[in-house]
Amino acid sequence: MEKESTLDRILRRGAAAPRNEFDGDQLDLEARESLRRVAGLSTELQDISDVEYRQLRLEKVVLIGTWGSGTLTDAENSLRELAALAETAGADVLDGLLQRRSMPDPATYLGKGKAKELHDLVKSLGADTVIANAELAPSQRRALEDVVKVKVVDRTAIILDIFAQHAKSREGKAQVELAQLEYLLPRLRGWGESMSRQAGGQAAGGMGIGSRGPGETKIELDRRRINTKMAKLRRDIAAMKSARDTKRSQRQKSNVPQVAIAGYTNAGKSSILNRLTKAGVLVENALFATLDPTVRQHETPDGRQYTIADTVGFVRQLPHQLVEAFRSTLEEISHANLIVHVVDATDPDVLGQIRTVHEVVAEVEASAIPELIVFNKADLVSEEDQIRLRGLVPGSLLVSARTGLGIAELETAIAASLPKPDIEFVGVVPYSRGDLVSRAHLAGRVVSTDYVEAGTKLHAFVKPDLAAELEEAKQS
Template identity: 65%
Template sequence: MTQIDDGATHPDAAEPDSTGRSDEGGDRVIDRILGRASALDAGGVSHDEASQLDVLDRSALTRVSGLSTELEDVTEVEYRQLRLEQVVLAGLYGQGRSAHAETSLRELAALAETAGSTVLDGVLQKRDKPDPGTYLGSGKARELRDIVEAVGADTVVVDTELAPSQRRGLEDVVKVKVIDRVALILDIFAQHAKSREGKAQVELAQLEYLLPRLRGWGESMSRQAGGRVAGGEGIGSRGPGETKIELDRRRIRTRMSRLRKQIRAMAPARETKRADRTRHSIPSVAIVGYTNAGKSSLLNRLTDAGVMVQNQLFATLDPTVRRAETDEGRVYTLTDTVGFVRNLPHQLVEAFRSTLEEAAGADLVVHIVDGSHPDPGGQISAVREVLADASAAELPELLVFNKADAAEPAALAGLLLDHPGSLAVSAQTGAGLDELRAAIARMLPAMAHELTVLVPFDRGELVSRVYDRGTVLDERFLPEGTLLQARVDEALAAELEPYLQPDMYAGGGTAPQPEDDGERSTTQEDEG
């Protein structure tokens, strides 16, 4: 790629609108990055030429407001907020992994946009191992610096987890803040957590990430507190003192300890709710899937839950549990869990154990996959890997390809063929939802007890509980009370035991009709 004059018109330059802004989308930026990487691989463009970006492309990009990068008081989790206003992406890929690099880079761009930034440009380098000093290597790091200066970026986002020394080394070259993939995901989680437990879990994960990375995050960190400045203590406190880093580490560890205690204290309430559902034998269905696969949209379609739906990654963090019913009237719960992503930071896998517990404790896992995504197989593998970490890999799984309306028909047909028993649905149009409801009903665990009972009229609350917690197959009104044939859980069966009528429906017969005294027997079919 050669540099062009400022007054030249480039065929690929984005057309500015009336405000002078470009309408160039994120996909086009990614395509340009990938195109440059392909040219370098082919040997058709030198590194020096590749570093000369299109002048008009640069000037067409606009600034947006974002998050702060200032290092503040470590007593607040916002001590290291990320000013992800205008970012440049950077990544590596090995031999024969260009397709994987493309998918990963597009996902990184989506993550950055979810955090509130604009992706300007980036670099991909083909090398087998990351450089231990700057991740990219000195030459590519200098090329990245030139790109950052040219487009006016204030943050570089690297598509991996960087060692502290790599981050510092790359920052020394590019002269702007360097954020790795883990920090980016943690920042998104911090924005989206709503519940008290969710916020505490995110803060704990952020502190675990920050602790080994304190060195070099601010010039004030190199100061020592000793003598008169040792906390203002005066006599008895003089001496070499502690470095600012040591003080901050101690305060962070103290805060982490408190957060762990708080999270443990919140666990009993969550376990009580789960135990209550288990005691009543209400089946639990967990909706899992890659982030932005459409899980919340499907939950709203199935239950009218009113869960927030956004076209963003990680729009849902806190588990949402809603009541649902099969066509036969059997009650079960649907839980919308946090979305998964490739290389989910281990800090978050541990911190969000609560949402993973909802999946691990379910009777059925409904695994939602974006059928229109270019790499659905990679999404499936990433989700199943996290489920295995949560001891949920052996649970019954219903694989559902969402966004069928946006998927290529041939590709969608191939996915259904490769995964027998899977379904294709569209939360947008409603297509396939009836089949999904029927499949969930078929895969729910069978009720433990089918019985016939004659419940006295003064025990109407028992009849109500049978309707709420079981499946009523037949109902008749007799002079002595309400005759029910139903499937119920073990606990409710024990309550109904005094009213058992084992011979009423024996041999497939019907219940005896009362004498003609003006009373009328009814069945559910009559009522229908």
């Protein structure tokens, strides 16, 4: 049986996606762990028949990066984050190297001398993969592989692989597959005669007429197949987006305020959602544990209802393909009344986290939405660090989703930031207009209700448009 190529696997994967629109709770921890790669797989560098992109089968890896601007601490933090990404993808990180240079080498990313040193280190450690802390050009990766003699992958490939492991809903799978194909398309590469077939029959033997006949090289065929698949995925995602838009518009029509939880990956967004609403979504100490948004209903301490959505986490240098592919998911942020921006208080570079999130929020045109910055995991930092964090971001809150520290203050702050109904209504609403009473409960603050012969005696604070309808329907 002919071995299936990497390209065929990517193109085939979407066909097996479940045909339902369920976007609910995330995959449980036990099933997630079952997706880890089996140790001991061979990862020798070898050519693939039709594409340069290799399926990631990571075992023992060495990390590399360049340090051109900023501080050494920033560069080390970025490499530590790459290590966390590699471990999430199933790798065993053996070592990491940083080279100081103003710009990465256009040929081998590291300079030629450093690349040779990397070869010696990889050989001595028994590593089988090198991961670069940047998105490499195809020529850079090939040249570096030629020097180090093991497989080389880049940061973007690692992030895409993690997303491919963790996406479970039909929409999530389609979004990840589209991002992978966009990454793959410019990296198609052929080897030898198998990529150069232009015609068959006598023409293949160069026998005169017909040797210049119609046909495609293998790489052209692959490129056309990818473009066709990408067009289909975009249509599918657009169709799923319309279903999501319908649900969102229904929430907006009911005038229920919407809150979106955004933040860096592994900052504790799902933990805070669980603490607030007992949503029961997957909580795991891993990067990108949440890919599919979860929307739950909650209410303020004074009884006003609102929805709160958990969204995909961000990371430095989040591949542009993923931002585009997950745009429909990220629109939960752009349609919110308030963004609860969760930051990991234990991270050595909290301002870098905040800056990264702000960049992605700007890409989905949500910068004008009010923001509440919340430092999570406050139970793990000292009092001095807590004071420093409050000084870094005035008006921020310190909470712990694990212990419940500061959660009451968070609920109060959310309530204060949401739109408040400000028209008082007191009157009797006929029983035939029970829909108005229901809307008052849903989108306003009901002080009291009493059921009398003429209808429902209502005392509530509602928005002006609903107040006008209630006044019109009120019994004189």
